Amino acid sequence: MRRTALLAASAALVAGVLAWPADAAPSAPAAFAHPGVTVSKGQLDFTRSKVNAGAQPWKGAFDQMMASKYADLNRTPKPRAIVECGSYSNPNLGCTDEREDAIAAYTHALAWYLTRDERHARKAIELMDAWSAVIRDHTNSNAPLQTGWAGSSWPRAAEIIKYTYTGTWANSGRFATMLRTVYLPEIINGSNSNGNWELSMMEAAVGISVFLEDKASYDKAMAKFRTRTAAYVYLESDGALPKTVPSQNLNTREKIVKYWQGQSTFVNGLSQETCRDFTHTGYGLSAISHVAETSRIQGQDLYGTDVGERLRHGLGLHAKYQLGAGAEGWLCGGSLKLGLGPVTEVGHNALANRLGHAMTNTRTLTLRGRPAGSNNLFVAWETLTHGDNPA
Secondary structure (H helix, E strand, O other), X not given: OHHHHHXXXXXXXXXXXXXXXXXXXXXXXXXXXXXXXXXXXXXXXHHXXXXXXXXXXXXXXXXXXXXXXHHXXXXXXXXOOEEEEOHHHOOEEOHHHHHHHHHHHHHHHXXXXXXXXXXXXXXXXXXXXXXXXXOOEEEOOOHHHHHHHHHXXXXXXXXXXXXXXXXXXXXXXXXXXXXXXXXXXXXXXXXXXXXXXXXXXXXXXXXXXXXXXOHHHHHHHHHHHHHHHHHHEOOHHHOOOOOOOHHHOOOOHXXXXXXXXXXXXXXXXXXXXXXXXXXXXXXXXXXXXXXXXXXXXXXXXXXXXXXXXXXXXXXXXXXXXXOOOOOOOOOHHHOXXXXXXXXXXXXXXXXXXXXXXXXXXXXXXXXXXXXXXXXXXXXXXXXXXXXXXXX
């Protein structure tokens, strides 16, 4: 029976139709909203009003961002034609430079919008132009993940600049070509590695598709995202075993347990990487929240679907242990590697504030972590942009 279900799901994916769930099949909007990658104009306007009023936590989050290395107006871009990233960034030939220049571009784009100081818009453009003039490829084993991480930040920056900056960005077309030819092909077909890889890759693919207004790529990325999210965070409604990604052929309990880091007891919110460590799990949960937020801005609210349920339970379970609860013997052998990171603001705001779910542990952890900074990979300034933001 399970094999039949797997084959059916695989056939559905080949046809470009999501196998589960059917309540919100992915579809690009008739017209894309801009700026529309992770943060909307309404959210930016709310944040700007709060910062200008000196209100907390936004003013403190703004000050934190402006004091960071990413907001430095003297930053010099470090583009490379070939970015080579091995496992755990060894070798690291341009990997850190690329990710951090992309975060810096986003940081300066935010700084431009919140302050209207054109120097920040010009710096964001300088960073984007420097890379679009030079980069041709990502290589070595971590190339897909690296492309996903950097490719998540670039379109956030580009969306704000293209659609809110009143000056000129002469090379915006070249930047779009870079995203289309260097980034999108590396990520759009997904990954059979640990789930955080494909989730970050689909975050980048969705964001790039919004900037490029590429409906076909948006639909393809969103379908992979829905399938991977269902296979990354377990819900009891899934049945005795977690859902799987058909292309991985995880068609026995033994294979699934091995892929879930040896974990054989499944509870609401458990992640495929919980027993690996909370840091990588945080990457996956963060990417889920970012794609859900982008989808909401684009007119399809996934928070009310299984995506939101998986994110809510995933954040809640990991927040509980991150706050200090001891691991039970059935969970990862009673030993957890903590370090969730600054990844709860977007999901907490959407699910607790907007939809009214009680998320006590997630809220406690979110407040404790404010202002949330950057993980120096693809997460940045989410207390500023999403903390208690009703827009």
